[in-house]
Amino acid sequence: MRIALMIAATLYASAAFSQQAAPQAPKPQVNVRTNAVMFSGGPSLGDSDKVRWDFYKADSMGGRSDENVGGAYDATFEEKIPPGRYVAVASLGSISREIAFEVKDGGVTDLAVDFEAAQLTIVPKRSPESKEAEPLARVTVTQDEFNDSVYGSKEIFVPAGELKLQGRIGPAEAEETITVKAGDTLTHDVIIPSGVVVANAVYKEGGRKVETDGIRFEALAETDTLDGTRKTITGTYGPGKIMQMPAGNFIMRARLGKVSVEKPFIVTAGQRTDLTVDLDAGVLAVSAPKAERIDIVETTKDLQGTQKEISGRYGTTHQETLHPGTYSVKVTYDKKTNREPKEVNATVTASERTEINVAD
Incomplete structure (x- = not known):
């Protein structure tokens, strides 16, 4: 009987030790993994720092709150965040996508986004014959809620579909619409017909040059408006200043003191126009x-x-x-x-x- 009790106690102790010594499943070091592609079926963007992921806690309605709990510049990375409900924001340039997800204790959530995007290089020019991009040009690209702007020549990511391009150099403007497909890589010239005008003045033809910054030059539209006035395109004080102008026919008005003189001139796209106004003053x-x-x-x-x-x-x-x-x-x-x-x-x-x- 005593021997039986000893055997039973030994077996109980062995079972208890076995339960304590059994290894537990390791908790994951990460619980969120990401991936991103530019277009459906396309390759992963890998470790590209052009992609930005951010994780926000979800609010009571399941939408994105302002509380950020993690993120990185990387298309594919791993993160560990507390269990709960979240909204991920993935951005490729100015393209943004949101994904609602949940992290559960002991599990790993995989997040993937397809930006359905194209890679567009914008090259703004003053004329089709211009060999160089115009660094002063600003081009805005829009589609629904998407909006991005660049100065000079630049490569950007844009959503597939119809895009509205609006170019501006000073008062010169141009607008057009193009269509791109997801996965496209293309270059597009935006032509903004424009030139520059440098205005000077003399007190009389062949006489002294006007050197005071008190002189005012105003480039006006060639035709009058309905109320008999002319629209001012641009203007500057002082001689020899560069004025950005759209291509076309205009009137230059020079004013100094009580003298006001007008002179017609032409702006040719991609060229500089030097103009001297005789004040006769x-x-x-x-x-x-x-x-x-x-x-x-x-x-x-x-x-x-x-x-x-x-x-x-x-x-x-x-x-x-x-x-x-x-x-x-x-x-x-x-x-x-x-x-x-x-x-x-x-x-x-x-x-x-x-x-x-x-x-x-």
């Missing part, structure tokens, strides 16, 4: 010690006996750019001085500076 400089105000007016009077005001300012000096001709300069003083206003004539000559002093 001179400068009148007036000094009047102790003056309160100086005004420049026309010498002629209208039927009411008034003279048209051209330019004026408070102070003892005044300078204005004017077309050639004779003008009347009026000087007024503070009423407290009991001085009578003075009026003298001054003649302006093109490309010359006329200085007068109205004595006290």
